[in-house]
Amino acid sequence: MSGISVDMRLEVPGFALDVDWRVGNELAVLFGYSGSGKSLTLRALAGLVRPGFGRIEIAGETLYDSSRRIHVKPKRRKVGYVAQDPALFPHLSVVRNVEYGLHEHPRRERRERALETLEALGIANLAERRPGTLSGGQRQRVALARALAREPRALLLDEPFSAVDNPVRQEMREVVRDVRERFGVPVVLVTHDMYEAYTMADRMVVYSGTGEIQVGTPCEIFSRPKSPEIEALITAERLWVTG
Amino acid sequence: MPADLTFPLRLSFQVAATATLLVAIVGVPLAYLLARREFRGKEIVDLLVTLPMVLPPVVVGYYLLMVIGRNGLLGAVSTRLFGHAPQLTFTWGAAVIASAIVALPLTVKTARSAIEAVDPRLANASHLLGRGELATAALVVLPLAWRGILAGLTLSFARALGEFGATIVVAGNIPGRTNTMPLELYNLITFGDWGKATAVVVVFTTLSAAVLFGASRLGRAVRP
Numbered sequence: 397m398s399g400i401s402v403d404m405r406l407e408v409p410g411f412a413l414d415v416d417w418r419v420g421n422e423l424a425v426l427f428g429y430s431g432s433g434k435s436l437t438l439r440a441l442a443g444l445v446r447p448g449f450g451r452i453e454i455a456g457e458t459l460y461d462s463s464r465r466i467h468v469k470p471k472r473r474k475v476g477y478v479a480q481d482p483a484l485f486p487h488l489s490v491v492r493n494v495e496y497g498l499h500e501h502p503r504r505e506r507r508e509r510a511l512e513t514l515e516a517l518g519i520a521n522l523a524e525r526r527p528g529t530l531s532g533g534q535r536q537r538v539a540l541a542r543a544l545a546r547e548p549r550a551l552l553l554d555e556p557f558s559a560v561d562n563p564v565r566q567e568m569r570e571v572v573r574d575v576r577e578r579f580g581v582p583v584v585l586v587t588h589d590m591y592e593a594y595t596m597a598d599r600m601v602v603y604s605g606t607g608e609i610q611v612g613t614p615c616e617i618f619s620r621p622k623s624p625e626i627e628a629l630i631t632a633e634r635l636w637v638t639g
Numbered sequence: 640m641p642a643d644l645t646f647p648l649r650l651s652f653q654v655a656a657t658a659t660l661l662v663a664i665v666g667v668p669l670a671y672l673l674a675r676r677e678f679r680g681k682e683i684v685d686l687l688v689t690l691p692m693v694l695p696p697v698v699v700g701y702y703l704l705m706v707i708g709r710n711g712l713l714g715a716v717s718t719r720l721f722g723h724a725p726q727l728t729f730t731w732g733a734a735v736i737a738s739a740i741v742a743l744p745l746t747v748k749t750a751r752s753a754i755e756a757v758d759p760r761l762a763n764a765s766h767l768l769g770r771g772e773l774a775t776a777a778l779v780v781l782p783l784a785w786r787g788i789l790a791g792l793t794l795s796f797a798r799a800l801g802e803f804g805a806t807i808v809v810a811g812n813i814p815g816r817t818n819t820m821p822l823e824l825y826n827l828i829t830f831g832d833w834g835k836a837t838a839v840v841v842v843f844t845t846l847s848a849a850v851l852f853g854a855s856r857l858g859r860a861v862r863p
């Protein structure tokens with residue numbers, strides 16, 4: 397039980413989301429049109445929104461269960477969350493940003509651990525810089541380092557590369573694949589970019605937009621789309637990417 | 640500065656500094672709650688805090704008298720509990736309370752908007768990194784809003800320094816005890832002592848201009 401399983405119903409004003417899927421300790425890509433509820437799902441996994449009904453489990457821990465009245469607060473979930481906006485603390489240096497999440501570790505270990513994580517992401521040289529002086533790609537790496545240093549149960553990435561330029565985006569995809577292997581942590585990556593989904597996913601979770609969900613390897617999804625809606629979604633995206 | 644003005648001047652600073660300290664202790668947490676929390680009765684709290692800003696200070700003084708006066712609410716409760724009522728009115732402590740209440744909205748308003756200006760995504764990030772509300776406030780939100788908070792406190796200090804209407808009602812105008820600068824100025828004008836009155840006015844105007852200048856510099860830095 398090292399993966400992620402979600403079975404929930406969540407309502408926000410003007411939108412109801414009803415999802416049920418599970419993935420293993422792998423890189424899962426949550427794919428679908430904008431507005432299909434991908435980001436909302438991720439926010440529910442992080443505990444930033446509370447479903448009305450259902451169950452969320454990450455790495456064997458129940459984080460939400462309506463029948464048992466469990467709703468673990470974000471600060472106790474121990475999940476890494478990186479969104480399009482890296483939300484670095486602008487008044488703290490890069491290394492202090494990473495140390496911020498390490499308060500449960502002994503004081504003298506924090507700096508060392510933070511530097512090790514920065515090293516793993518190839519940005520140890522930025523340790524003393526302020527976030528305001530970094531490029532978009534560098535900021536995203538710092539945000540990843542900050543999330544990973546805590547050894548999270550899962551890493552949740554909400555379109556983290558959509559604000560950076562294409563070459564950097566390609567580089568960031570490699571970074572994510574690399575840290576996923578190195579840290580052995582389940583990753584859920586939200587994207588509406590078909591190419592990104594196809595090239596990165598061990599498993600894809602496709603939100604059709606009509607409430608239907610298909611889970612499978614990219615190969616399975618492409619060769620056997622479960623419904624006309626999902627077929628239309630991947631075909632349209634494919635045409636859009638190549639054309 | 641004539642020698643008999645040193646007491647009012649010292650008293651004014653003592654009152655304004657103490658009042659500002661009270662405002663900081665009460666006003667900053669209040670501003671934080673108003674900025675970052677939804678709770679029942681939030682609008683009423685906001686209204687009550689803001690009211691002294693628009694009410695004539697004399698009216699605030701009247702309300703205060705109802706609470707801390709000899710026959711006021713506090714006196715009645717204290718008599719019932721301890722058998723006697725503390726003498727608060729006509730002391731410099733009363734002047735502090737009056738000034739603090741009148742000066743509170745300036746800090747709450749300014750600090751609230753400074754705290755609201757801190758990106759809520761940063762607070763979310765802090766929570767997701769395992770930090771609770773107190774640590775998030777102390778390590779992220781307040782350090783990013785401190786200029787606005789300081790600007791608010793500066794304005795409150797200036798407002799407390801000039802407090803007249805509520806003070807004269809609850810603290811009186813007792814020479815050598817509660818005659819703060821504004822009250823002393825009123826006395827000087829009443830007695831036609833224009834020389835000293837002019838000296839007080841010049842001191843006040845200079846101080847207020849300096850405070851406003853400082854506050855606007857701090858305030859400007861809040862919005863990059």
